[in-house]
Amino acid sequence: MSSDNEQPDEPAAGGPEQLALIRETVRKAKVPKAKPRTWRGAALARDLPVARVMVNKGVLHLDQYFDYAVPEELDADAQPGVRVRVRFGAGGHRVRDGRREGGGLIDGFLVERRAESDYGGALAALAYVVSPEPVLGPQMLALARAVADRYAGSLADVLQLAIPPRNGRAESKPSPDPLPAPPVPEPGSWTRYGRGPAFLEALASGGTPRAVWTALPGPRWPDELARAVAATLASGRGALVVVPDGRRAARVDAALTELLGAGRHALLTAESGPEKRYRQWLAVRRGSVKAVVGTRAAMFAPVQDLGLVAVWDDGDSSHSDENAPFPHVREVLELRATHETCAFLLGGTSCTVEAAQLVESGWALPLAADREQVRTAAPLVRTVGDQDLARDEAARAARLPSVAWQAVREGLKSGPVLVQVPRRGYAPRLACERCRTPARCRHCAGPLEAPDARDLTCRWCGRGATDWHCVACGAARLRASVVGARRTAEELGRAFPAVPVRTSGRDHVLDTVPARPALVVSTPGAEPVAEGGYAAALLLDGWAMLGRPDLRAGEDALRRWIDASSLVRGQSKGGTVVVVAEPTLRPVQALVRWDPVGHAQRELAERAELGFPPVSRMAAVTGRADVVAAFISTAGLPPDVEVLGPVPLPVADPGRPRRPGDPPVGESWERALLRVPPGSGAALAAALKAAQAARMARGGTDQVRIRIDPPDIG
Incomplete structure (x- = not known):
């Protein structure tokens, strides 16, 4: 075993100077190397007897390739891209077949076969080939290296995210034969966007357009994404779509199946289970399927002849991986669009600052509808304004002012009404009724909450607090400083006793609700789709979303509001949205005008002045x-x-x-x-x-x- 002292053949973001800097730093640090041992007792492969291996060690000072000898018995299976097991490290010696071998077994990927090694000593041998299935191709290796360098991480960590765990039963099953390219689809509802049909024509003709798409509100965006995928497949190329969660992946999956039929795309989500997901992934890797719809991990899907990468709702936190080196779907797909020379589509009903920067820099073009189309598709958005104050002096401070009650009553006459609440639970924040001191646990000082209307528990340690008293004034009565979704559902149920109330949140997320009158109380991101659209929506406690001490508070609040409002019927069909927040704030005004792009552009200009990301x-x-x-x-x-x-x-x-x-x-x-x-x-x-x-x-x-x-x- 030896470390590779030459520049690897695969391209890496940052160039040879970056890799040389890392290796020179490691050399000066005098990294101890395991003593290599010559393979004895078996012949080596005649052709290309050296295997270059990426060992599965996610530590930066070992972020390089290592050379191993290829025994003749493994020659046929030890091909580039396969999983292997090798001995690595100087410790853990054991006796095997009369020989002492150093190091424990560790997983790795065989990157390349070579005729000679740059290392002058004897090489340790490959222990065995885990599977002859090649799972790491040159393009994925180059992408993983670029992602590792961009995020200051190791290649091994990126490959852990990119390649799913092996499933032997899935590997043993053959993949279906690839289907011929489908016909070019009709533009459908893409005609609502000025450049929409031209974008589809460019995809169908083999072009590589790059666009930031501000989708109109309503239920048509899955079909529009499916038509972009179909146009790409018609050109003989592959397509990849990444969405934030399984519910939205299922909607795009259904739209693709309806448009193209079954068998033309793979669905890669955690809900599929390890065997089915790996089987679908292998079908993509083998070229049997050329279109993929999936959640975050699908950003690395090995689509062959990639022609389009698309991400929906890039501002959703689910697109940011919480495992090292913490890549973001948007950035990875930008790298893929550059490295693999394919089209790029960033879509959403809202617009992030990063999306606005892509347009401002000229890297991508805007794809949006004109104002007349926006006014037709978007619901009427109302705030607590001067007219409401004239009728109700307490309207601005009330959690449910009179304009909200009126919207609920009118909406329930024709269909379901959505109520968005920023917090889950019953009363997630409690305080002393007399002096407003936050209620804390006596054991760990964690915040007390009321999961239901009766019991108090600590959010940190889970202990009950049946005999709570305020440490500041001694009072024993509590008030809710933040009201959760369950408490809101209870209050609305008492106000509208003849109307069913349904809740959707982290513990139980609804996919759809029928068109019958009902109150649907949901936390942000868990809003179910209503058949025919909601008749009205209430966006409550806007201060809780806008008051977070975070650079993205306004952007995130607007995105969540627009996502919920997009489920409401258009203004021409009587759809109404009431946002309970200070009406003069910029995100509230952007929602009223339905202008997420303008809001993102102003945010970008301010961040440029202050030197904040994404400008820096x-x-x-x-x-x-x-x-x-x-x-x-x-x-x-x-x-x-x-x-x-x-x-x-x-x-x-x-x-x-x-x-x-x-x-x-x-x-x-x-x-x-x-x-x-x-x-x-x-x-x-x-x-x-x-x-x-x-x-x-x-x-x-x-x-x-x-x-x-x-x-x-x-």
Whole structure:
């Protein structure tokens, strides 16, 4: 076994200089290498007896290829792209067939067969080939390397996300024969967009257009995505669509099946189960299926002859992976569009700042309908304005002002009414009724909540609090400072006793609801689709969504409001939306005008003035204060980097639920933000990756976590 000292043949984002910097840093750190052992007792393969292997070690100082000898008995199966097992490391020696072999067995991928090794010593041999099925092709390897370098991560970590676990039963089943290309589809509802038919024509003729698509509200977007996929398939190429969750994947799946019939596309979601999902993935890898619809992990799907990559609702947090190196679907598909020279489509009913930047930079063109089409498709949006205040002085402060009650009553005459509530549960935030002191658990100081109307429990440790008293004033009565979805459903049920009330949230998400009159209380993102559309919608507690101390608070609130409002019938059919929030705020006004693109453009202009992402590139470095300071001082950062902080992070409580990236329990961590101007992002990622590799090679035990483009910098 030996480390590869030459530039790999596959392209990598950042170029040879970046890889040379990493390897030179590792060399100076004097990384200990396992002693290689010559294969004895068996002949080597005659042709190309050296296998270059990517071992499944997600540590940066081992982010390179290693050479192994190929025994003659494995020659036929040990082909590029297959899974292998190799001995790696100097420890764990054992006796086998009279020989002592070093290192334990570890998984890896065979990247290349070579005639000679650059390593001068004897090579250890491949232990065995796990499966002769090639699962890692050159294009996926190049993409994974580019993603690893962009996010300052390791290639092994990216391959863990890109290639699903093996399932032997799925591998043993043959994939179906590929179907011939379908005919070019009719444009359908794409005619509502000025450049829509031309976009489909470009896809069908083999072109590579790139567009940011602001979809009209209503139920037609799955069919429009399906027609874009069908146009790409008609050109003889493949297509990939990534959506935030399984419910929306099912809608696109149904639209594709209706348009093209069964057998032309694969559905890659977690709901499919490991065997079925791997079988579908293999069908794509073998070229039997050339279209894929799936959730986040599908961004790496090995579609052959890729002609189109599409992402729906890129602002949804589900598109950001919480496993190292934390890639985002939008960024990965941008890399694929560039590396594989294919079309790109970013769609949604709203518009993110990143999408607006793609248009402003000229990398993509806008694809939107004119204002007349928007007014026809969008519902009427009402706020708590001066007319309501004249009739009801308390309307601005009321949780359900009179205009909201009126919208509910009118809507229930013709169909279901949607009520969006930002918080789940009954009363997720409680405070003393007398002095407004937040109610805390006496054991762990966690916040108390009321899962139902009777019992108090701690959100962190789960203990009950039946005899709670305020620590500030001694009072024993509580009030809800935030009202959850269940409490809202209870209040509406009492106000409209003859109307059924249904809830949809994290614990139980509804897919659809019938067209009959009903109240549907939902948390953001869990809104079911109503047959024929909702007659009305209430967007409650807007202050809770807009008041978050986060750079994206306004953008996220507008996106969630528009997503819910898009399920309501158009204004021409009487659809009405009431948003309970301060009407003068920018996101509220953007919703009233149904202008998500204008809102994103103004946000982008402000962030450009302040130097915030996506105009700049940022990286978060977290760890103990002394460790973070030492890491930054020795990292060799670009000269134009700006260090913000470090600032202390909240100390993790033993009973509080943990999230990825949280500091260890009881430790005091700090976070520093590193900001660079446009054009220096690759240099920043390369410097952080090299510094982390050198630190780990020296045996550093203190944790330092690096995240490029952190989603939360508030």
